Structures are given as C-alpha cells and as structure tokens.
Amino acid sequence: MKTPINEIVSLEKVDDIGLISLKNPPVNAASHALRTGLLEAVTQADDDPDIHVIALYGEGRSFIAGADIREFGQQPREPLLPGICTRIEAAKTPVISILHGAALGGGLETALGTHGRVAIEGVKIGFPEVTLGIIPGAGGTQRAPRLCGIPAALDLITTGRRISPAEALKLRLVDRVTTGAPRHVALSAAREVLAGTFQTRRVRDMDVIPDPDAIVRAKEDVVRRAPNLFSPLKCVEAVEASTRPIDEGIPFERALFRECIDSPQRAGLIHAFFAERAVAKIPEADAIPRHIETIGIVGSGTMGSGIATAALLSGFSVVLTERDEEALRRGRETISRNLDGAVKRGKLSEDKRALVGDALDATVSLAGLAEVDLVIEAAFEDMAVKKEIFEQLDRICKPGALLATNTSYLDINEIAAATGRPEDVFGLHFFSPAHVMRLLEVVVADQTAPDAVATGFALARGFRKVAVRAGVCDGFI
The missing domain is CATH 3.90.226.10 (2-enoyl-CoA Hydratase; Chain A, domain 1)
Structure with a gap:
C-alpha cells in the first residue's frame, strides 16, 4: 500500500x-x-x-x-x-x-x-x-x-x-x-x-x-x-x-x-537559462521535426564556411557548393582552420578531427544537393541572386527537402514565391562567426509549414544554439 x-x-x-x-x-x-x-x-x-x-x-x-x-x-x-x-x-x-x-x-x-x-x-x-x-x-x-x-x-x-x-x-x-x-x-x-x-x-x-x-x-x-x-x-x-x-x-x-x-x-546565467526556455515556446512546438542527416550549404564565404563548420561539429554530413573551384578551395581551407581552432579550444578532440573533416563534400554544381535533407543558402545579399538559386534548388532537391536562406533582411516570402514549395522555405539567420555565435533566428514566412519551423528549432538544438522565432519584417528581430 x-x-x-x-x-x-x-x-x-x-x-x-x-x-x-x-x-x-x-x-x-x-x-x-x-x-x-x-x-x-x-x-x-x-x-x-x-x-x-x-x-x-x-x-x-x-x-x-x-x-x-x-x-x-x-x-x-x-x-x-x-x-x-x-x-x-x-x-x-x-x-x-x-x-x-x-x-x-x-x-x-x-x-x-x-x-x-x-x-x-x-x-x-x-x-x-x-x-x-x-x-x-x-x-x-x-x-x-x-x-x-x-x-x-x-x-x-x-x-x-x-x-x-x-x-x-x-x-x-x-x-x-x-x-x-x-x-x-x-x-x-x-x-x-x-x-x-x-x-x-x-x-x-x-x-x-x-x-x-x-x-x-x-x-x-x-x-x-x-x-x-x-x-x-x-x-x-x-x-x-x-x-x-x-x-x-x-x-x-x-x-x-x-x-x-x-x-x-x-x-x-540563470536569467539566460530562463530566457532560452521562454523563446522555445512556439506555436509549432507540437509539430514533428523532419529528419535531417545531410545539410547542403550554398556559398562558402565567411557565413557559408561558418555554417558548414557548425554543422560538421554537430555531427551532420555537409555538401558545400560554390560557383568555381577557387572559391570552393578557399571555403574548404576556412573550414579546416575553423576545425583546427575547435581542437585548440578543446571543443573537438584530435581523434574526431579527421572523422569530422571526412563528413564534408564539396562541389561546384548545385546538382550535388539533390539528396540532401536541408539546404542553407548563404550567397550574396541580392534578391535576384537568391531567387535564381531557389528556383534551381526547387528543381534539383528531392521532395520534402527544406530550403532555408541565411538572409539577414531580404523578404523571404518573395524568395519562397520563386519555388513551387513555399511551405518548405524559411529563414535560418546565423550570426558571424556562425560556428561560435549561439543565436539563430528561425524566420517564418507566410506559407512555411509548422514541421519546417519545428525542424529549424530542432536543428538549433543540435547545433547547441538558441533559436528565436521571427516573422518576415525589415531586419527580422
């Protein structure tokens, strides 16, 4: 009893x-x-x-x-x-x-x-x-x-x-x-x-x-x-x-x-703890996130290489794309330096360094993103450029793949309209350096599906970042 x-x-x-x-x-x-x-x-x-x-x-x-x-x-x-x-x-x-x-x-x-x-x-x-x-x-x-x-x-x-x-x-x-x-x-x-x-x-x-x-x-x-x-x-x-x-x-x-x-x-730190819990209370909290194993990154500049580094350190496989071989080489070198820095800071063991590096693939063709689960676009902040990229991604990527943009201010509704799958399009706005800064804005467009938003928040947790839900507006948050 x-x-x-x-x-x-x-x-x-x-x-x-x-x-x-x-x-x-x-x-x-x-x-x-x-x-x-x-x-x-x-x-x-x-x-x-x-x-x-x-x-x-x-x-x-x-x-x-x-x-x-x-x-x-x-x-x-x-x-x-x-x-x-x-x-x-x-x-x-x-x-x-x-x-x-x-x-x-x-x-x-x-x-x-x-x-x-x-x-x-x-x-x-x-x-x-x-x-x-x-x-x-x-x-x-x-x-x-x-x-x-x-x-x-x-x-x-x-x-x-x-x-x-x-x-x-x-x-x-x-x-x-x-x-x-x-x-x-x-x-x-x-x-x-x-x-x-x-x-x-x-x-x-x-x-x-x-x-x-x-x-x-x-x-x-x-x-x-x-x-x-x-x-x-x-x-x-x-x-x-x-x-x-x-x-x-x-x-x-x-x-x-x-x-x-x-x-x-x-x-x-305790104030920050409660604040992080508060921002996780989103309308899409009950949606089931989509499964993400492989992430495609469009652009290997400062933001693209930083996002790729964050994904690799979090255990994801990464496919990095660029316009030409020279830009791709610079991007890979930056990622390599970032990973070496993680080892020096004690964030990554020497034993795992090679394994993490092996999870990176690189190509100069967007066709290499055909089988990824999520694409994060980190190209130049120009609406015409981004719409062209998303039109191509819409044709290339498999059904159900999520398409995210790292834009810091452009209208994501307009970017999503360039695709036939606006429900799969949303913003993932990282802050530089992306593999260090903890804040991640998940920007929800008008037609973004709830499970896409939930996936953005799940991804942030996987990246050990704090996700904040934002709407489409000038400068987001």
Whole structure:
C-alpha cells in the first residue's frame, strides 16, 4: 500500500522492501516540498524494522532532473539537499536509486548518496551546474571522485556534459544498466540486494587517489576555455578537496557553492537559462521535426564556411557548393582552420578531427544537393541572386527537402514565391562567426509549414544554439 508523505513523495511497502516514489512534474525538480517529503520518507523507512531495503525512484519523465533553480537567489529553506544526501548515506538500511529520464545536478548528487545505483537505458546523467554559474553543492564534487577518480570527475563537473548510462557504468557512477519501468526495476533491484547479488556500499567510505597533475591540467584548461568565468575554477577547487575526509570536503564544497550563488555571473546565467526556455515556446512546438542527416550549404564565404563548420561539429554530413573551384578551395581551407581552432579550444578532440573533416563534400554544381535533407543558402545579399538559386534548388532537391536562406533582411516570402514549395522555405539567420555565435533566428514566412519551423528549432538544438522565432519584417528581430 502506498502512503503519501506529502503531495509529492510516497512510501510503499512491498513485503520487506520500502519503495519511495517522487512525483513532482514535469521533471521532479528537487523543490522544497520534494526535499521535505524525501527526508521524511527515508527516515520513516529506515526506522521501520520490517523494511530491509529501500528503493528510490521517480514517477513520470525522470528521476530527479536537478535542483529547483527558481529557488536560487532566495533564502535557503531547510531541509537542504546536502543534509538529505548525508542522511540517506548514513541510513542503516541499504538505499538504492533507480535513474531514468534525467539524473542531473542535485538528482545525481542524491543518487550518489544512496548505496547503489541502477540506470535505465536512455537516462541522461551529469553535473550541469557549471553552465549556470555554480558548482555541485550537495556532495557531488566529493562523492564523484571517490567513484570515478579525480580526472573523470573534473571532466564531468567542469564541462557540465551529459553522459550515457554506458559511460556512467564504465566510470562506476552507476552499478548496473537495465531496461524497464522504474517501479518494476526498483523492486527487482531491491530483491537482488536482499538476495546478496547486488552489493551496496557507502561512497563516503571509499578512498580518493590524489592526482595533483590532473588538478593543474584542469585549472589550465578552464582558464583557456573560459577565462572570464568564475565557477569553473571553483569546480576544480572543490574536486581538489575531495582528498580530504568527506566531513571536511562537503562543508568546503558548500562554501564554494555559496560564493557562486552570490556572484553576478550566476544571476546572469540563470536569467539566460530562463530566457532560452521562454523563446522555445512556439506555436509549432507540437509539430514533428523532419529528419535531417545531410545539410547542403550554398556559398562558402565567411557565413557559408561558418555554417558548414557548425554543422560538421554537430555531427551532420555537409555538401558545400560554390560557383568555381577557387572559391570552393578557399571555403574548404576556412573550414579546416575553423576545425583546427575547435581542437585548440578543446571543443573537438584530435581523434574526431579527421572523422569530422571526412563528413564534408564539396562541389561546384548545385546538382550535388539533390539528396540532401536541408539546404542553407548563404550567397550574396541580392534578391535576384537568391531567387535564381531557389528556383534551381526547387528543381534539383528531392521532395520534402527544406530550403532555408541565411538572409539577414531580404523578404523571404518573395524568395519562397520563386519555388513551387513555399511551405518548405524559411529563414535560418546565423550570426558571424556562425560556428561560435549561439543565436539563430528561425524566420517564418507566410506559407512555411509548422514541421519546417519545428525542424529549424530542432536543428538549433543540435547545433547547441538558441533559436528565436521571427516573422518576415525589415531586419527580422
């Protein structure tokens, strides 16, 4: 029988297993109500002599997708997540966590406080705090190095990158990977704990191998990658402290976390976070994006080569076209320099550099775009030139291929009228340099289809850019 602890957290007893479920839609953010209910549920289950193992799982889309960042900048309210993670870790009853959907930031820190972790295929795992101008503040910088070592922890925490269950298993952040519904997996894993086939342990009891060279390299790397940002260096300082006893390391981490919370950079980055979410709320949000694998680029000048670079770095195949061989050669050289620059900045590994370069094809004929899924025209800003190009693209490109223009001010309705498929025509206005600048205007013409608009926004996400919907007007936005 499931007993509500509060409106978000429930405790269910199944034989000698205590199941704690979290239901705080849409993503189970670690709000004050969730924290309060979780602490009470763990305490009740740990004090119940009839419960021999506790399993924690999320209902809905995810486990715990992170802290409730709406609370940042407000007066902290107990119970705070660091204390909850410590209470879970100290439980005399084994506690396991089932990760699905997303286990990010405070969600991953909560999982690291449990005695065993099971990842369900498809879950996204990581510490994204640095992208919001803060550091993990609930023990993540202290427990992660105990599991995966200092170099791997530094990589995850200073970059904010999300990893797959397979990589998390390799790094020992999770103990096993499986499939199934979270409650079913929770019961199954709990029974394995009872049977002795799933060994649990407290992360706090594990040793950290000091690695001063990794600390030095990480400091040099973050200064090179983000010389003006405050939190990346604080991440390194916190991980460096993981060699201390954990009861010293966690307060030190919390002090660094508070420094970040009080910084204007944190306020600015979180403002940007909410702004980016706001601009994603578009009328076409429910449309299904078209599948894009290969992108054609018309024009290899500054914009065309930059767009091609962005596409290559994002894993797309690219067909680049130009009017003559000399212009094409210059375009390829520019793209090569851009990719080399990405390697130097740490955005692309040496190993992947050759593979990314091999995904580029180049031709002086628009006929080479016959099978691409999307064309982005980046030719000279002249209406007659663009209309001529789109007339040719309309004849050459396969049905369903999208035709986008990078124009910064010309009337896209007039360009679309030059084709027999105006529903497939829209604007993708990049800003220079296109492979660096994050803003992308998706310009919707009068007859642009909803799924074309949705594809533009999906493409922006693939390019790690922020898309803003614009209408056809002088200068767009």
